[in-house]
Amino acid sequence: MKKSEQGKTLIAAKAAGLVAWAAVMVFAGVAFRQHRAWKEPVVLGPGVTAVRSLHEWFAPLKGTENDCNVYVLDSGLPGSTILVLGGTHPEEPATNLAAELLVENAKPTSGKLLVAIHTNRSASTVTRPGEAYPQFYSIKTAWGQKKYRMGDRSANPLDSWPDPETYVHYPSGQMLAYMDIRNINRTWPGRPNGLLCERTSYGFMQMIRKEKVDLVIDYHEAELEYPVIGTIVAHQKAQEVAAMVSMDLSASQFRIGMEVSPRTLHGLTHREIGDFSDATALLFESPEPFLDRVRGATNEALLLTGVDEFVQRAGKAGLLYWPIDEKGWPIEVRVGRHIATTSKVFEVWNLLYPEKPIAVDGLPGYGDLAAKGVGAYFADPASVAKDRVAFE
Amino acid sequence: MLNHALLVLGVMVVVFAVASRLKVSVELSMLLAAIAGGLAHGSGFSARHVVDGAFTYFDVTLIFLSATFFMNIVKESGGVDYIVGGIVKRFHANRFLCLLFLTFILLIPGALTGSGSVTVLVVGALAAKVLSEMGIPKEKVTAIIFLCAAMSAAAPPVNLWAMMAAAGSNMPYVGFIGPLGALSVLGALFSMFWLGWKGSPIDAAKVAASIKVDARMRGWRVGLPFAVLIALIALSRIFPHDFPILGLPLCFMLAAATAAAVSATKVPLLRIARDTVDSLLPLVGMMIVVGILVQAMSLSGVRGLISLSVVTLPLAVIIGALFVILPLSEGLVQYASAPLLGVPLILLFNMKGIDPVVALSAMAVMWPLGDILPPTLVVGRAAVMVTGYDGSYYKGFVKATLVPALFILALSTLVVIFSGQLTFLKALG
Amino acid sequence: MNQAVMLLYYATTAFFAAMMAWNFARAKDAQKALLYLVVLMPFVMRLLRLK
Ligand SMILES: [Zn+2]
Numbered sequence: 001m002k003k004s005e006q007g008k009t010l011i012a013a014k015a016a017g018l019v020a021w022a023a024v025m026v027f028a029g030v031a032f033r034q035h036r037a038w039k040e041p042v043v044l045g046p047g048v049t050a051v052r053s054l055h056e057w058f059a060p061l062k063g064t065e066n067d068c069n070v071y072v073l074d075s076g077l078p079g080s081t082i083l084v085l086g087g088t089h090p091e092e093p094a095t096n097l098a099a100e101l102l103v104e105n106a107k108p109t110s111g112k113l114l115v116a117i118h119t120n121r122s123a124s125t126v127t128r129p130g131e132a133y134p135q136f137y138s139i140k141t142a143w144g145q146k147k148y149r150m151g152d153r154s155a156n157p158l159d160s161w162p163d164p165e166t167y168v169h170y171p172s173g174q175m176l177a178y179m180d181i182r183n184i185n186r187t188w189p190g191r192p193n194g195l196l197c198e199r200t201s202y203g204f205m206q207m208i209r210k211e212k213v214d215l216v217i218d219y220h221e222a223e224l225e226y227p228v229i230g231t232i233v234a235h236q237k238a239q240e241v242a243a244m245v246s247m248d249l250s251a252s253q254f255r256i257g258m259e260v261s262p263r264t265l266h267g268l269t270h271r272e273i274g275d276f277s278d279a280t281a282l283l284f285e286s287p288e289p290f291l292d293r294v295r296g297a298t299n300e301a302l303l304l305t306g307v308d309e310f311v312q313r314a315g316k317a318g319l320l321y322w323p324i325d326e327k328g329w330p331i332e333v334r335v336g337r338h339i340a341t342t343s344k345v346f347e348v349w350n351l352l353y354p355e356k357p358i359a360v361d362g363l364p365g366y367g368d369l370a371a372k373g374v375g376a377y378f379a380d381p382a383s384v385a386k387d388r389v390a391f392e
Numbered sequence: 393m394l395n396h397a398l399l400v401l402g403v404m405v406v407v408f409a410v411a412s413r414l415k416v417s418v419e420l421s422m423l424l425a426a427i428a429g430g431l432a433h434g435s436g437f438s439a440r441h442v443v444d445g446a447f448t449y450f451d452v453t454l455i456f457l458s459a460t461f462f463m464n465i466v467k468e469s470g471g472v473d474y475i476v477g478g479i480v481k482r483f484h485a486n487r488f489l490c491l492l493f494l495t496f497i498l499l500i501p502g503a504l505t506g507s508g509s510v511t512v513l514v515v516g517a518l519a520a521k522v523l524s525e526m527g528i529p530k531e532k533v534t535a536i537i538f539l540c541a542a543m544s545a546a547a548p549p550v551n552l553w554a555m556m557a558a559a560g561s562n563m564p565y566v567g568f569i570g571p572l573g574a575l576s577v578l579g580a581l582f583s584m585f586w587l588g589w590k591g592s593p594i595d596a597a598k599v600a601a602s603i604k605v606d607a608r609m610r611g612w613r614v615g616l617p618f619a620v621l622i623a624l625i626a627l628s629r630i631f632p633h634d635f636p637i638l639g640l641p642l643c644f645m646l647a648a649a650t651a652a653a654v655s656a657t658k659v660p661l662l663r664i665a666r667d668t669v670d671s672l673l674p675l676v677g678m679m680i681v682v683g684i685l686v687q688a689m690s691l692s693g694v695r696g697l698i699s700l701s702v703v704t705l706p707l708a709v710i711i712g713a714l715f716v717i718l719p720l721s722e723g724l725v726q727y728a729s730a731p732l733l734g735v736p737l738i739l740l741f742n743m744k745g746i747d748p749v750v751a752l753s754a755m756a757v758m759w760p761l762g763d764i765l766p767p768t769l770v771v772g773r774a775a776v777m778v779t780g781y782d783g784s785y786y787k788g789f790v791k792a793t794l795v796p797a798l799f800i801l802a803l804s805t806l807v808v809i810f811s812g813q814l815t816f817l818k819a820l821g
Numbered sequence: 822m823n824q825a826v827m828l829l830y831y832a833t834t835a836f837f838a839a840m841m842a843w844n845f846a847r848a849k850d851a852q853k854a855l856l857y858l859v860v861l862m863p864f865v866m867r868l869l870r871l872k
Contacts, residue, residue, distance in 0.1 A: 013851035013855070014851070014854050017851075017858050021862070024442055025865065025866070027438065028439045028442065028443035028866070028872075029443075029869065031438070031440040032440070032871045032872045127444060129445060129446075131687075131690050132444070132688070135440070161827050162451075162637070162641065163637075163639055164638070164639055165625055165628055165638075166821070168628075170632075171633075177564030179559070191633065194633075225739050225743075293560070293699050293739060294700045296393040296693035296696045297433070298693070299435075308696075309393040310393065310394075310696040310697065314704075317704045319703055319740070319743060417856065423859060443862050443872065444872075447866070453860075454830075637823065637826065638826060642829055642830065662840075665840045669841055670844050673844075673853065673856060680859055681859060
């Protein structure tokens with residue numbers, strides 16, 4: 001080839017590359033934009049008395065991605081105040097779905113419920129690189145599909161960048177992995193001038209103190225390869241509640257374990273909320289095969305059904321901490337576990353603290369939820385007045 | 393599901409092999425394999441996955457670029473010449489000290505950047521010149537440069553294999569400094585002294601004359617940028633809640649700015665930046681492409697298949713074979729090996745009561761030795777290039793690395809086996 | 822302060838991205854040029870604040 005010809009081929013190759021590159025970038029950019037901008041409608045149930053924003057307790061959060069909705073379900077009668085956190089880790093969809101189910105269905109008859117559906121909202125606006133998660137998943141309802149953002153474990157780098165060389169937890173001084181500064185379940189109790197998740201935790205702590213919250217419930221899901229699964233993790237102040245709930249549920253409905261929060265593991269809800277406020281804290285873990293590293297193809301079906309051949313094989317080889325069979329772990333069972341455990345916690349709470357009761361009507365039982373599906377409990381946003389719909 | 397994953401893996405392997413055959417670079421072959429695998433998987437694969445995957449190690453590439461930019465400014469401003477010249481001038485009579493200091497000079501660039509290539513490019517040529525003057529034959533000099541570069545890549549604080557594997561298994565990158573430091577320093581010292589102890593006395597005057605040191609060069613001009621770097625990192629750790637969160641890339645950029653500011657000669661920043669990016673392209677490209685490959689493998693279930701195959705092998709077989717598997721996989725797919733083999737192994741170790749931090753550290757010292765192996769030969773080729781060695785690649789150079797390499801592999805395997813007794817090494821953070 | 826640091830990261834990203842774009846334009850080898858494009862993807866995406 002002559003020199004000029006070579007030059008021409010090079011320019012042609014570069015031009016073709018640029019065109020392909022631009023196409024990929026535009027396609028992906030639009031996809032990322034749509035995901036981050038997607039709004040999930042939430043129909044305010046009969047119990048919802050107000051929708052507030054986290055910045056009302058900590059003003060600097062105003063305008064940030066983590067200024068999440070806080071749903072107030074107030075019976076108007078004295079009793080306990082209980083805060084429920086969904087979406088601490090937005091890659092654990094049963095958590096925000098369970099929280100949303102509370103908002104749409106729960107009706108307290110004594111005491112007060114506070115609910116956050118997306119505790120770390122920023123993390124729900126980004127998918128995890130390398131993991132090939134779908135960007136969205138849909139829940140079937142009587143009136144059509146309801147579409148949700150699938151998120152990451154950590155906040156979006158667009159909202160919190162950079163990460164430190166090593167993340168040193170405040171105030172314990174414990175060293176954690178750099179990206180854990182974007183994992184809100186490592187930043188409690190938070191600090192007012194920290195990075196986004198530290199400030200978000202701080203905002204929640206302010207709310208917990210101001211609203212005199214008695215108990216915080218933090219919903220989670222875990223891979224079956226992870227030892228903390230199918231269990232309630234309790235701050236020592238809530239040890240008795242957790243033990244009774246675990247015993248009762250395991251005997252009557254489904255197996256659920258109980259463990260006390262380790263005193264040396266910092267930044268987690270079940271440690272710091274109990275230590276740094278008058279409230280106590282419980283964390284529920286349900287099984288999510290979608291998160292397992294040995295999983296097969298990563299898709300919405302796996303996310304919703306929890307059926308996976310490879311994870312089953314790992315189970316047969318004795319490599320898992322939780323059982324799995326060909327029925328998998330469907331989303332309605334996982335949400336059902338969270339809702340049933342929550343109801344049972346209320347019941348036990350009333351036995352132990354009759355002077356500060358919490359009573360909630362309208363929550364489906366485990367069997368009903370597992371049979372009818374989660375979508376059966378979500379109302380059509382088009383069917384209600386505009387002021388009864390909030391957006392996540 | 394099994395058959396589907398096997399099919400996609402098959403497509404990936406064939407495309408990778410064919411592309412490599414057709415003289416497509418390793419990075420682009422891997423990209424083609426990832427895209428072909430994604431397409432073979434079918435539903436759900438899109439451009440979004442390509443870009444999503446490209447972000448997997450984006451943070452790491454920033455560390456990589458900024459650290460190398462910093463090292464290149466230090467080199468360009470005459471800092472490396474100054475230090476090596478100083479060592480020769482002061483310690484030429486003492487072979488032991490000479491070799492000792494050269495080992496540490498070779499360890500620093502890779503320790504900071506996580507890349508053996510950077511070590512070779514920044515200090516390799518100069519160290520090779522001194523070693524040759526010490527009467528060490530060329531193939532041994534090349535072997536020393538390669539082995540020390542490999543150990544520098546393994547050395548803390550930045551070990552890319554450990555970082556990538558830890559990130560993939562939700563494990564904090566904490567506790568690695570001790571085990572990585574102990575193994576890499578031992579490995580580098582053994583290599584240097586095994587291969588370099590025998591030779592002739594150095595002709596200090598001749599060497600000193602061949603190293604050009606700017607007359608205005610002073611110790612503080614080299615020391616200050618490093619002091620700034622260390623101070624920034626130390627302050628972030630000692631006063632984490634009063635000191636702003638800077639992150640490693642910014643620490644390196646500030647150190648780079650200091651190096652440029654105190655340099656005796658004017659350093660051409662733009663040219664250095666462009667050259668840095670140019671020389672790092674294969675490595676940065678590899679990290680980005682590996683991310684895309686991992687994404688395609690996660691999507692299609694190939695990652696699950698590989699993980700499952702690894703974790704269902706008997707533990708003794710796995711540990712006994714690590715010293716072969718890790719370097720071979722490094723030679724074949726480079727950093728991709730860390731998330732693909734490292735992550736399932738960590739999960740398995742956790743389950744079987746083997747300390748994952750110590751064991752992963754030992755593995756992360758074995759991986760870089762594979763950079764001498766085909767088809768990629770990355771660091772090996774770079775070492776040959778800077779030393780000007782013209783003998784046989786395998787019969788001369790690779791053969792010379794054998795004893796120290798086996799020593800490092802054996803030591804690391806022992807560390808995996810006895811990881812439980814070595815957990816005290818994690819105390820350094 | 823955090824905001825200022827974040828801005829410096831966008832500046833650093835832009836700096837390296839600019840060097841890559843420059844090298845892409847001058848690259849004599851087609852494969853090298855293509856690899857530059859691949860590497861540029863996350864850098865440009867971040868600068869556009871899309872990911
Ligand atoms: Zn979680």
